[in-house]
Amino acid sequence: MDQVLMLLNEYGEDGQILAGGQSLMPTLNMRLSNPQLLIDINHLHELNSITLDDNIVRIGALARHSELALSPIIDMYLPLIADAIPHVAHIAVRNRGTFGGSVALADPAAELPACVLALGGTVVLQSVKGIRKVKADDYFLGLYETERKPNELLIEVQIPVQDPTGLWAFVELSQRKGDYAIAGLAFIGTSEKQFIKTAKLVYFGSEIKPTLAKKTMAILINTRWDDNTRKLIAETLGRDLDPMTNLQGSAKMKLHLQKVLTNRAIDLALKREKPSR
Amino acid sequence: MNEETSEIKLTVNGDLITKTVNVRQHLVDFLRLELGLTGSHLGCEHGICGACSVWVDGLVVRGCLMLAVQADGGDVTTIEGLTETGEIADLQKNFVDRNALQCGFCTPGMLMTLAELLRKSELSSREEIREHISGNYCRCTGYHAIVDAVETTISDRLGDS
Numbered sequence: 179m180d181q182v183l184m185l186l187n188e189y190g191e192d193g194q195i196l197a198g199g200q201s202l203m204p205t206l207n208m209r210l211s212n213p214q215l216l217i218d219i220n221h222l223h224e225l226n227s228i229t230l231d232d233n234i235v236r237i238g239a240l241a242r243h244s245e246l247a248l249s250p251i252i253d254m255y256l257p258l259i260a261d262a263i264p265h266v267a268h269i270a271v272r273n274r275g276t277f278g279g280s281v282a283l284a285d286p287a288a289e290l291p292a293c294v295l296a297l298g299g300t301v302v303l304q305s306v307k308g309i310r311k312v313k314a315d316d317y318f319l320g321l322y323e324t325e326r327k328p329n330e331l332l333i334e335v336q337i338p339v340q341d342p343t344g345l346w347a348f349v350e351l352s353q354r355k356g357d358y359a360i361a362g363l364a365f366i367g368t369s370e371k372q373f374i375k376t377a378k379l380v381y382f383g384s385e386i387k388p389t390l391a392k393k394t395m396a397i398l399i400n401t402r403w404d405d406n407t408r409k410l411i412a413e414t415l416g417r418d419l420d421p422m423t424n425l426q427g428s429a430k431m432k433l434h435l436q437k438v439l440t441n442r443a444i445d446l447a448l449k450r451e452k453p454s455r
Numbered sequence: 456m457n458e459e460t461s462e463i464k465l466t467v468n469g470d471l472i473t474k475t476v477n478v479r480q481h482l483v484d485f486l487r488l489e490l491g492l493t494g495s496h497l498g499c500e501h502g503i504c505g506a507c508s509v510w511v512d513g514l515v516v517r518g519c520l521m522l523a524v525q526a527d528g529g530d531v532t533t534i535e536g537l538t539e540t541g542e543i544a545d546l547q548k549n550f551v552d553r554n555a556l557q558c559g560f561c562t563p564g565m566l567m568t569l570a571e572l573l574r575k576s577e578l579s580s581r582e583e584i585r586e587h588i589s590g591n592y593c594r595c596t597g598y599h600a601i602v603d604a605v606e607t608t609i610s611d612r613l614g615d616s
Contacts, residue, residue: 196522203520204501207481218525244514268590270568271502273514274521355589 179224179304182217182331187306189215190328196220197240198275200267201283225278225333230255235337239278244269246277255339258297258364261348262289268356282332284324284387286422287358289350291318292382295390296364299337303330311336321386344368345447349439350383353426359383360426361435365443367398369451374398379440384421384432391418394440403444412437463527467492468536476523483507485523486533494534494563498592505591508564509533515571534563543570545611549604557595565591569605579609 186193194213196202197220205211219225225240228249235255237246246252247263266272266280266289280290281301294301295314302311303326310330317325326332340346350362361384367377377398379391394414401407421432459478464471467490476485486492486509498504500519507518510532537543543566549555556562565588572579572587579587584605585598593601 196525199520199522199525200502200517203481203522207500207519218522220525264586268505269571269587270505270508270515270517270590271520274516355586 179222182219182222183304183306183329185215185217186331187329189217193217193328195282195331197279197282198242199279200271200275201279201285219331228252230339233339235339237277237335237337239276239282239332239334241277243267243272243275243277243280247272256293256297256337257340258346258348258366259290259293259337261346262293262350262364265289265348265350265352265356265359265362271356277335278332281335282324282326284318284322286321286386286388287383289348289359289362289364289382292362292364292380292388293348294335294337295388296366296378296380297337297340299335301326301332302334302336303327304333305330309333318387323387340366341368343452345450347443347447347450349443349446351435351439358426361421361432361439363436363439363443365440365447367444367447369448371454372403372448372451374401374403374444374448377444379443381419381436383426384429384436385419386422389419391415393418398444403448408441411440415440461524461527463524465526465528466530468532468539478522478524480523481519482509482511482521482523482526482531483518485526486518486531489523492533492535494538496560496563498560498564503592504561504564505568505588506561506564508567508591510537510567510571515568532567534567537567537570543573546570546573546604546608549607549611550601553600553604553607555596555600555604556593561591561593561595565593565601572605573608573612576612578613579605581606 192214196216196218225238227238228241229236230251243266253260280288284291299314300311301317312325345367347365350359352359362382364380368375377395381389394411397410421429423429460475461478462475464473483495496506498506502517502520508515509518512530584602
């Protein structure tokens with residue numbers, strides 16, 4: 179670890195961390211990136227673990243997606259992430275790709291950054307100067323742009339356990355299962371007798387970074403999920419989102435898809451409401 | 456260009472191998488060009504097609520998305536090694552019987568990926584089989600025959616046990 183941090187400090191932006199390599203290696207193969215130095219961190223076994231610590235799930239940067247899929251801690255305490263993992267690429271990529279790598283790269287189509295933001299996670303960064311923690315709200319800055327400095331290594335993500343009585347839903351559209359998301363969202367909320375109390379909506383795929391739909395969230399507070407609310411959020415979502423036009427589709431189509439997915443997500447989430455005592 | 460090299464020790468299909476490799480070489484180029492194991496195919500070389508799928512430490516991975524030096528100390532299995540063990544002889548026979556391959560370019564990667572599913576030795580629905588091979592492109596068969604072959608293999612194995 180000391181050697182990694184020293185190399186990062188020395189090389190800065192010219193040094194590139196190689197974790198699972200499932201996004202970095204394609205760019206190397208295609209000669210799209212040419213770092214001076216690759217720093218392979220796969221031998222830092224202290225970054226492998228997934229643990230529960232005082233109602234916080236601590237996911238080590240090198241935990242592989244397939245390890246998350248099999249983790250009883252994730253299954254029990256972070257069902258949003260458990261639902262998201264099957265959407266993360268394909269089995270051979272999940273066997274190698276890492277949680278930390280996904281959060282560090284912040285690909286706009288990636289599932290896990292959206293989950294970390296929706297769940298109010300904290301990103302732990304380490305450099306030769308020490309450790310600092312950054313809230314997900316302050317971490318994702320733009321297209322592949324995060325608060326992590328070139329001399330810092332993302333070592334862990336800390337995520338509070340989900341409210342056991344709360345709602346969640348993860349929905350995504352992609353061309354082939356496991357392909358890059360065209361549109362998708364993570365929903366976290368609370369409800370009582372099918373009445374939505376709180377709602378958090380994080381969109382990915384269509385936006386340059388995982389994006390909180392604050393205006394739409396405000397409409398959903400203390401509201402009944404009826405046709406009127408559906409109509410209202412369909413009108414509002416366009417003011418929260420600013421979809422990118424790319425090979426996957428036009429901005430207009432993506433906004434439409436996000437509206438459809440929002441309806442699906444909230445329908446699904448409300449089905450998960452626990453019967454009241 | 457002056458290429459940096461590194462010595463690696465790894466197990467390939469059960470044999471312990473020591474080789475000096477170019478640090479920039481990915482695992483499948485190493486297997487094909489240095490060891491002559493040409494069963495692992497290179498299709499897209501950026502992790503989309505799945506033709507290069509091999510096992511590293513018992514898990515299927517994209518051979519093109521890993522450097523050979525990263526396999527140092529590891530245990531690599533290719534289609535040559537897996538075929539030799541006979542573990543998937545029934546699946547391979549069912550592939551032939553059901554015409555689950557035409558040009559055969561995707562087949563080694565497809566088999567390496569499916570072998571991981573078969574190791575679970577539980578019933579998988581056609582939907583689950585399709586999802587498991589969703590990262591492996593086949594441009595000939597339309598997948599239907601492949602799913603048939605896997606389904607037959609699973610039901611035969613469960614029937615025998």
